[in-house]
Amino acid sequence: MLKTYAKNNPTPCHQQIIRSFSRSISSPKERKTQPHKGHVITSVPSCLTLPMSQVIMISKCFSGKPVENGVHCWKCKQKLESGSELDYLLCSGCGSPQRVVVGGDGDTRRGVWRPSFYELLGVKEQSFAVDVDELAATVRRLQKKLHPDLFAGKGKEEEEASQELSSLINKAFSTLASPIDRGRYLLQLRGVKDPLGDIEKEITSEPTFLEEVMTLNERLEELESEKDWRHFREENDKVLTQLQSDLNVAFTENKIDEAKIILARMKYFDTLQSKLKELKSKLNIVE
């Protein structure tokens, strides 16, 4: 694996480390002295005393190699099988909350589950159309079993694992429940590295849209009566609903550039929605 890694990652620094590493584990002397224990490193070469940042970088590189070996409980080492929504989150053997690495692609490399936010909340299809009520119900069910209060006094590691898991579940929910955050997250899952930057670029390259937004902002500032306020909000709601529907189509048809443009527009109309909320109290509107 090390040689393959060095071949595929031609960074001089890494290559030197890998070569030294390979030498240290494959010298004839070592094979002789450790005939039954496989490759055991008895001394650490000076080039391997790296700053932590480089160690992390290398470990990330290595983790990129797919080694399917299932998910095991960090505490009792029991293999965890995937069947229900809690299987990878709570060990059925010892009852410990599990550690997961969110943001991955759902695989189980190196014994840890790496779900996307969708997978973490048991949503099979990574699409823009999600049932937010259903998500909220899932989160309530999961938090009933995984809430940190349930693990208080059960050991530091259990407490930390439950806290991490609980906050990840909340983060997954807040991301997927918000149409804009969900859209940005979906862009990320489809390989867009900087969704926010790309969205801003889309906006600045559309002068007519900027003009439209300016006009709407001016109209908003001039709102004086409840009737006008309600009319403006109704229009804004309609636009946002239409944009969400368009975004769903764009993602379904995998039209990523189109999705970016729609999301950019959604962001602006969503800002208008926030401004409308502020104005509501100023105009003493009660709903």
Ligand SMILES: [Zn+2]
């Ligand atoms: Zn366990």
